[in-house]
Amino acid sequence: MLNVHNLNYSSSRTLLFQRFSVIFMDVLFVYAVRECCKCIDGKKVGKELTEKPKFILSVLLLWNFGLLIVDHIHFQYNGFLFGLMLLSIARLFQKRHMEGAFLFAVLLHFKHIYLYVAPAYGVYLLRSYCFTANKPDGSIRWKSFSFVRVISLGLVVFLVSALSLGPFLALNQLPQVFSRLFPFKRGLCHAYWAPNFWALYNALDKVLSVIGLKLKFLDPNNIPKASMTSGLVQQFQHTVLPSVTPLATLICTLIAILGPEAFSDV
Numbered sequence: 001m002l003n004v005h006n007l008n009y010s011s012s013r014t015l016l017f018q019r020f021s022v023i024f025m026d027v028l029f030v031y032a033v034r035e036c037c038k039c040i041d042g043k044k045v046g047k048e049l050t051e052k053p054k055f056i057l058s059v060l061l062l063w064n065f066g067l068l069i070v071d072h073i074h075f076q077y078n079g080f081l082f083g084l085m086l087l088s089i090a091r092l093f094q095k096r097h098m099e100g101a102f103l104f105a106v107l108l109h110f111k112h113i114y115l116y117v118a119p120a121y122g123v124y125l126l127r128s129y130c131f132t133a134n135k136p137d138g139s140i141r142w143k144s145f146s147f148v149r150v151i152s153l154g155l156v157v158f159l160v161s162a163l164s165l166g167p168f169l170a171l172n173q174l175p176q177v178f179s180r181l182f183p184f185k186r187g188l189c190h191a192y193w194a195p196n197f198w199a200l201y202n203a204l205d206k207v208l209s210v211i212g213l214k215l216k217f218l219d220p221n222n223i224p225k226a227s228m229t230s231g232l233v234q235q236f237q238h239t240v241l242p243s244v245t246p247l248a249t250l251i252c253t254l255i256a257i258l259g260p261e262a263f264s265d266v
Contacts, residue, residue: 022077026067029083033061035090061086081111097129101153105160112181119257125153182246198249201241209239 037054049055067079084107091100104121108114130153133144168174212218223239237243 022079025077025080026083028087029067029079030062032083032086032090033058036061036086036093039090039093081107081114084110085114085117092124092128097125098152098156101125102156102160105157109160109164116253116257126150129153198244201244202238205238205241208241212240 037058040053040057067082084103088100088103088107091097091103101121108118127140130146130149131140131144132146132149133141135141165174165177168177209218209223213220213223218239
């Protein structure tokens, strides 16, 4: 099954393994949905089944056709990963903070795209777990901050990271791992069009370059043959607009995560 010859390699055994392993991993997703439904207070609900929040939540999650159809073809195990995240959230609702932190750390090492959720997890754990008491009006009692709990959370994250990245560190392959986790050389558009702001930015650059060539403002010899819209997965320089660096995208991402409220007093 693992005798790979080239990029067009195909094997019926590999196909069956991937298909059945994805279906089997959905057991965790179903269990996580069940645990999340337990966290909903269903006392003040109607008598009809369709009016019960637990039923509505379970239907919305379990009948997600993106997971039922697409994931069982594309083999990215998103149902399993989504199950880990839901189970982690359920554990936080159940005040089992250490277990929730552990599950999220494991999830993060399975797929680093969940790094975007990490700031929300960090703030929630800091507020709900590291501060052990509140004032009568619900605000934080600053003196209740527990360094022991912060260290315990850090230890959980450290142990999971050590177990996941330790072998690569021992083999001096950690830079290779990070270069693949954050493949900046793919450019802003990965495989044709990325459905985000940068697609509009690249399209505007393309339009301006065409207009510039028509009006003879640009030298055709200085225009790259391949462009952002060619569908090739590699890094390109913009023709008219300023080229966007990885640092610029990181700053934009951080600003988007913080939201306008963070700069309201600036």
